[in-house]
Ligand code: FES
């Protein structure tokens with residue numbers, strides 16, 4: 173008996189027509205399939221590489237290593253205040269243009285121009301080549317022909333995206349209904365940033381799987397609640413308030429009774445004093461919103477606690493009732509490894525006690541994240557054994573179906589284009 | 602030499618926990634025994650109401666040096682509360698092969 177209303181069809185999965193059969197995880201354990209995903213997905217979709225606050229002034233820049241897309245980019249605010257992205261390659265003989273100490277590591281800073289470490293060619297902030305060492309030794313070289321190679325860059329609600337595909341739809345179109353539903357949310361006020369990074373030994377989709385279902389929460393995270401509360405949670409299980417699917421993207425809307433809890437004995441001793449925990453500091457700061465944007469709490473449920481959005485392929489945004497935000501990024505580095513980034517964004521704390529409450533939320537996120545990631549390597553290695561090849565998913569795991577199905581569709585489409593016939597590595601039904 | 606505000610002189614024996622970054626706080630937690638973590642928790646937890654009242658009087662940027670150290674110390678208590686209140690061991694159970702490292706955090 174569902175506690176929260178499901179659609180007419182009886183399930184969210186059937187409502188969105190995602191099929192109800194078991195699914196194959198061959199897409200997460202095949203090196204060949206991963207190579208296809210690199211070209212079909214990571215070189216074709218809008219990838220979030222950062223936020224505008226990371227580029228506070230003219231000349232602010234950062235680099236991003238996009239291994240899955242087989243490239244590195246440098247993102248910079250120009251003298252005209254425009255945010256642009258360039259492939260991170262020098263036009264002379266191909267040296268990586270912007271890096272420090274280790275060419276594979278990301279860097280950031282402020283500069284007036286970019287100078288290549290190899291022979292000193294220079295480029296302005298708009299990418300034009302401005303200086304060639306011993307220019308008259310070259311043969312008919314016109315600097316105007318040797319600017320940095322730019323790639324498509326656009327900004328959605330302060331999040332900077334790049335796309336390697338010149339034919340892809342506009343970012344705002346790509347973000348669709350779910351993106352539009354968040355318009356006007358004051359992300360820009362949440363400038364207090366904590367970022368965590370992890371090298372994970374699993375396929376990138378497995379971590380997204382873990383973060384787009386809360387079916388695991390009462391079990392895997394059982395110990396993080398006080399004992400009695402934990403027993404109750406396991407008996408009740410998990411049900412979302414609502415799911416939404418729009419094109420390749422999806423969201424899950426959740427209840428959240430812990431901010432503040434109905435009864436202080438429901439939470440751990442330190443939370444009772446700090447008034448903070450997994451759901452964030454209970455004392456929500458004013459962010460100047462009279463009403464939630466239409467995309468948040470779509471069921472308009474009074475028990476609403478947070479919404480998690482998955483913007484395909486690898487960008488998640490979690491917006492909490494208590495006025496803070498979490499983002500997740502998953503950057504593949506091989507078929508069975510990826511780099512995970514989790515970032516917490518808060519309004520600057522009004523005093524040192526509020527800073528401590530934010531620390532509590534951040535550290536709690538880390539403790540949960542460590543529990544979530546510890547299952548991934550264990551899952552990856554056993555999936556690779558191929559002892560079992562098909563796995564059932566329940567209705568609360570609908571976004572996993574969406575993710576794997578969407579990823580397959582991109583690969584199939586790519587294969588039709590390049591080879592004429594789709595060769596499916598597996599059938600995700 | 603006193604390193605914490607005078608009202609918190611009783612916590613001076615634990616001033617080694619006044620650590621400015623989350624990464625270093627977490628490293629000290631992993632390098633400690635449960636007895637050490639419990640001793641710090643047992644001393645600092647009962648003083649937490651007083652500490653939060655003190656911290657509430659100050660903006661993060663106008664804390665004096667001793668006040669900043671008090672905030673660092675209580676950030677450590679947050680880190681240590683998990684092994685003491687939840688895990689009964691310094692490390693998150695079953696997390697042997699994974700790490701989640703702070704790469705950006707607002708300075709205190
Ligand atoms: S490769 Fe950059 S100046 Fe030669």
Ligand SMILES: [Fe+2]
Pocket residue numbers: 382388389392393540544
């Ligand atoms: Fe989890």
